[in-house]
Amino acid sequence: MSLSEIIVGILVAGIVWGGFIYFIIKAIKLEKKKSDNHGKENITINQ
Amino acid sequence: MHSEFFTSRWGLILSTLGIAVGTGNIWRFSRVVAQNGGGSFLIPWVIFLLIWSVPLIISEFALGKFTRKAPIGAFKKTAGDKFAWMGAFVAFVSTAIMFYYSVVTGWCLKYLLSSLSGTLLNTSNHLQYWNEFSSGFYPVYFHFLAMMIGAIVIYKGVVKGIEKVSRILVSMLVVILLILFVRAITLPNAIVGIKYFFTPKLEYLINYKVWLNALTQNAWDTGAGWGLILTYATYMKQKEDIALNASLIGFGNNSISLLAGIIIFSTVFALSSNDALQQISQSGPANTGLTFIVLPQLFSKMSDSLIVNLTFSSLFFLALSFAALTSLISMIELAVKTLIDFGMNRKTATIIISFLGFIFGIPSALNINFLINQDWVWGVGLILSGAFISFAVNKYGTDKFRKEIINSSENDIYVGRWYFWFMKYLVPVLAILLLSWWLVSSTSWDEQWWNPFHRENLGTSLFQWLIVIFIFLMINKKLVKKISI
Numbered sequence: 001m002s003l004s005e006i007i008v009g010i011l012v013a014g015i016v017w018g019g020f021i022y023f024i025i026k027a028i029k030l031e032k033k034k035s036d037n038h039g040k041e042n043i044t045i046n047q
Numbered sequence: 048m049h050s051e052f053f054t055s056r057w058g059l060i061l062s063t064l065g066i067a068v069g070t071g072n073i074w075r076f077s078r079v080v081a082q083n084g085g086g087s088f089l090i091p092w093v094i095f096l097l098i099w100s101v102p103l104i105i106s107e108f109a110l111g112k113f114t115r116k117a118p119i120g121a122f123k124k125t126a127g128d129k130f131a132w133m134g135a136f137v138a139f140v141s142t143a144i145m146f147y148y149s150v151v152t153g154w155c156l157k158y159l160l161s162s163l164s165g166t167l168l169n170t171s172n173h174l175q176y177w178n179e180f181s182s183g184f185y186p187v188y189f190h191f192l193a194m195m196i197g198a199i200v201i202y203k204g205v206v207k208g209i210e211k212v213s214r215i216l217v218s219m220l221v222v223i224l225l226i227l228f229v230r231a232i233t234l235p236n237a238i239v240g241i242k243y244f245f246t247p248k249l250e251y252l253i254n255y256k257v258w259l260n261a262l263t264q265n266a267w268d269t270g271a272g273w274g275l276i277l278t279y280a281t282y283m284k285q286k287e288d289i290a291l292n293a294s295l296i297g298f299g300n301n302s303i304s305l306l307a308g309i310i311i312f313s314t315v316f317a318l319s320s321n322d323a324l325q326q327i328s329q330s331g332p333a334n335t336g337l338t339f340i341v342l343p344q345l346f347s348k349m350s351d352s353l354i355v356n357l358t359f360s361s362l363f364f365l366a367l368s369f370a371a372l373t374s375l376i377s378m379i380e381l382a383v384k385t386l387i388d389f390g391m392n393r394k395t396a397t398i399i400i401s402f403l404g405f406i407f408g409i410p411s412a413l414n415i416n417f418l419i420n421q422d423w424v425w426g427v428g429l430i431l432s433g434a435f436i437s438f439a440v441n442k443y444g445t446d447k448f449r450k451e452i453i454n455s456s457e458n459d460i461y462v463g464r465w466y467f468w469f470m471k472y473l474v475p476v477l478a479i480l481l482l483s484w485w486l487v488s489s490t491s492w493d494e495q496w497w498n499p500f501h502r503e504n505l506g507t508s509l510f511q512w513l514i515v516i517f518i519f520l521m522i523n524k525k526l527v528k529k530i531s532i
Contacts (some may be wrong), residue, residue, distance in 0.1 A: 006245075008246070009245040023295045027060075
């Protein structure tokens with residue numbers, strides 16, 4: 001494959017797939033953080 | 048207020064991704080890439096994802112969550128009473144598309160059944176097979192089946208219907224595409240197709256038509272500006288974020304397009320003995336050539352084993368049917384939610400809309416020229432819908448909208464001032480540019496471009512849009528009075 005094909009491939013797939021995976025990971029982390037905080041709140045209330 | 052909300056972020060995301068991912072990602076995307084110089088097309092396509100699709104998807108999410116109403120109510124609350132007709136136009140365009148999209152979904156279901164039964168791969172002349180099917184009465188039966196499936200899902204409600212079905216179908220769609228992806232890229236000579244897919248050519252990259260086609264693809268297949276995401280967003284919980292979810296939908300939709308594009312380019316270049324590029328780029332009747340004529344021919348040549356060929360052909364049409372069904376469901380929901388906003392209950396509204404959807408879809412099922420006309424008129428009308436949505440945001444106050452509605456306390460990602468510049472100037476300019484280009488282009492392919500009774504030209508678009516806009520302007524006061532916000 002030529003250099004230009006590799007650059008376009010990495011650029012396009014990197015931005016589109018990379019962006020999608022980045023946002024999925026960010027959403028998973030935020031959901032986990034929210035559920036952890038929710039758990040802590042419940043512990044505090046129960047105490 | 049609603050009694051139903053999506054149960055989680057993932058339920059909302061999968062349902063909304065189901066709107067965005069449709070047949071356009073699978074058959075239109077590959078064709079447009081082939082017609083516009085492969086890798087050269089992908090560069091503007093990614094740029095317009097960022098400057099057109101993502102800002103509009105953010106706006107739709109925010110409008111739905113803020114107003115809790117389908118487009119008419121959403122426009123009334125944000126743009127003001129005088130502009131409720133614009134919301135009605137947005138809702139009407141998506142509903143008019145629903146009438147013929149149900150027919151298209153029916154075609155996918157028919158080919159899935161033909162593939163599963165082995166009839167499709169045993170056929171020697173696929174063009175004749177398509178012509179015999181599409182010119183008979185069978186499309187009406189399959190249109191009925193598609194509309195029935197969609198209506199049952201909507202009848203069951205947001206959680207038990209839309210969310211449950213979308214979770215299953217969208218997850219399965221991604222898994223099927225990944226299986227097809229692995230098979231396609233391991234076919235001999237698949238690399239030739241992948242190389243073409245990513246090869247940039249300067250002469251295409253400097254051609255303005257390639258850029259306008261890239262913008263059109265983003266406008267049509269991400270679901271941005273249709274009013275559908277706005278409708279689903281009315282069912283998101285108050286604590287749900289807007290910007291992160293919107294970005295996930297935009298990038299997720301284009302990721303699936305990319306996956307489907309690589310599958311099709313690899314398969315066609317590996318298995319086609321003729322000119323592969325011409326096979327991908329040929330339109331065929333109603334742009335169906337690649338999907339319903341070329342690919343079935345190629346699936347029958349995939350290997351020496353009929354079982355293997357049947358499996359991959361069936362998986363492809365299963366993925367296509369899932370993509371079509373989840374989009375159809377969202378179009379029915381938009382129309383149903385509009386009636387709910389006027390005080391009707393979900394079950395009655397679903398029965399009315401699915402009945403009307405079936406009746407008004409029959410002309411498209413029986414006459415492909417009618418379908419092509421409707422696809423042209425309302426497909427281009429979607430660009431106008433996108434412009435109306437940006438108008439509503441700007442009328443409310445673009446920066447006020449960003450600060451008070453998008454960047455509310457529940458947001459996970461802060462949307463910066465770039466949103467103001469994009470929505471205030473860039474999106475309206477792009478919409479006007481795109482609309483003008485399509486309408487002016489249509490005068491060059493029809494000598495009687497002014498004739499409203501021709502299939503695809505300026506006259507038929509303006510004629511049908513103006514009738515609809517005139518009616519909604521006449522009943523604007525009634526719409527405003529009957530809808531509560």
